Amino acid sequence: MTKLPAAADVVIVGAGPTGLTLAASLTAGGADVVLLDKAAEGANTSRAAVVHARTLEVLDGLKVSGELVKRGVIVPTFTVRDRDRVLLSVPFDDLPTAHPYTLMVPQNVTEEILLGRLRDLGGQVHRPYEAVAVAQDEAGAIVTTSTGESVRARFVVGTDGMHSVVREQAGVGFTGDSYAQSFVLADVRLDWELSADEVQLFFSAAGLVVVAPLPGGRHRIVATVDDAPEHPDAGDVQALLDARGPQKTPARVREIVWSSRFRVHHRLADHYRAGRIFLAGDAAHVHSPAGGQGMNTGIQDAADLARRILDGTEDGYEAARRPVAAGVVEMTDRMTRAATAGNPAVRALRNTALAVVGHNASVRQKLAMRLSELTVGH
Known part of the structure; x- marks a missing residue:
C-alpha cells in the first residue's frame, strides 16, 4: 500500500x-x-x-493500440446465423479507419x-x-x-x-432496469470448424449463443439463459452449443479456461x-x-x-x-430484445428482416460504422 x-x-x-x-x-x-x-x-x-475501431483510434493517442493489436486477434467480420443459415454478414474491412476490424483481446x-x-x-x-x-x-x-x-x-x-x-x-x-435473463460467459478451448476470423451470433428456438475467437486458440462463449449456474462447466457450455450453435459442424468443448455468470442492467446516469x-x-x-x-x-x-x-x-x-x-x-x-425473442412468429419476422438487410451493402456499411462506434468519431 x-x-x-x-x-x-x-x-x-x-x-x-x-x-x-x-x-x-x-x-x-x-x-x-x-x-x-x-x-x-x-x-x-x-x-x-471486444475492442472496436474507434477505441483503437482513441488509444492511438496513448501509443498503446499497436501493443493491443499485437496481443489480440483481428476479426474482420460479424455474422448472424440461425443455426447453420447465414442471415447477415457485416464486414469491417472497408471502414474509413486505420483499424478496419474488431479486435478480440x-x-x-x-x-x-x-x-x-x-x-x-x-x-x-x-x-x-x-x-x-x-x-x-x-x-x-x-x-x-x-x-x-x-x-x-x-x-x-x-x-x-x-x-x-x-x-x-x-x-x-441511475435510471433504468435489468433484464430478466442471466448471461453465461465462458472462455473455452473448442473443436470448431467454422471460420476463425468472425464473431458469430447464433439464433435458435432455444435462445442465442455468441462464439468469438480469442488469442491462444481459445473462444469466447456468451449465451442468455433463464438462470445460469454460478460457474458454468464444460457440460453447461456444450449443452448451449448443441442446442443453439451449428448443427452441420457441431462444436466440441475440450476445456473451460474461465467462466462466470452475470445479470445485465440497462441504466444511464x-x-x-x-x-x-x-x-x-x-x-x-x-x-x-x-x-x-x-x-x-x-x-x-x-x-x-x-x-x-x-x-x-x-x-x-x-x-x-x-x-x-x-x-x-x-x-x-x-x-x-430481438435476439432473445421467444415468439416463433416474431423470430421468423426477425430472421426475414435480417436476411433482407444482409443483401443491402449500404445498410451493412451503416451497421459496421455503428458497431465499430466510428459514427461517434467521424
Whole structure:
C-alpha cells in the first residue's frame, strides 16, 4: 500500500480500463493524478474482450493500440446465423479507419497494457484504497478512503463501476432496469470448424449463443439463459452449443479456461457531472453486452474527459458523451430484445428482416460504422 498524497489535480476512483485510460491521458498531458482502487490487484479475468475501431483510434493517442493489436486477434467480420443459415454478414474491412476490424483481446490484457503505459508516464495505481466519502466545496473536492486518509483535488472522477460510490455520494440517479435473463460467459478451448476470423451470433428456438475467437486458440462463449449456474462447466457450455450453435459442424468443448455468470442492467446516469465530480464508464452507463459496446464507450468517455480537463472545456463533457451512451443503451436493448425473442412468429419476422438487410451493402456499411462506434468519431 503506497502512501496517498494530500492533494492532486484529479482523483480518479476505479482502475479498470476507463480509469486507467483517464489517468494515463491526464498524466501524459501534465496533470497530477491520483488513481485509487479498492482491489489489492488488477483483474486477472478476460471479461470484456471486444475492442472496436474507434477505441483503437482513441488509444492511438496513448501509443498503446499497436501493443493491443499485437496481443489480440483481428476479426474482420460479424455474422448472424440461425443455426447453420447465414442471415447477415457485416464486414469491417472497408471502414474509413486505420483499424478496419474488431479486435478480440481479453480485458486483463487491455488493463495490463494501459497500466504499463501509465507507469511509463510516471503514474501508478494506489491500492488497496476504498473510497467511502466524497465531499466538495467551491475550491475542489475531497475523497476520503476507508483508511481514514483523504486527498483533495480540483476534480474527482468516478470510474468505479455500476455500483459507483462516487455516483452515490454525488447524489446522481441511475435510471433504468435489468433484464430478466442471466448471461453465461465462458472462455473455452473448442473443436470448431467454422471460420476463425468472425464473431458469430447464433439464433435458435432455444435462445442465442455468441462464439468469438480469442488469442491462444481459445473462444469466447456468451449465451442468455433463464438462470445460469454460478460457474458454468464444460457440460453447461456444450449443452448451449448443441442446442443453439451449428448443427452441420457441431462444436466440441475440450476445456473451460474461465467462466462466470452475470445479470445485465440497462441504466444511464441522470447527469455526468455534479459540481466538481464527474462520472465515466460503467459508473455512468451500463447496458447489454450485445455488440461489445460497454468497455469501448467507457474508454472513449475517458479520452474525451481527459482532453476537456486539460484544455479547460470540461463543461461540455456531459453534452458530448451522455447522448452517446443513451444511443448505446437504446441500440443494445433493441439488439438484445430481438435476439432473445421467444415468439416463433416474431423470430421468423426477425430472421426475414435480417436476411433482407444482409443483401443491402449500404445498410451493412451503416451497421459496421455503428458497431465499430466510428459514427461517434467521424
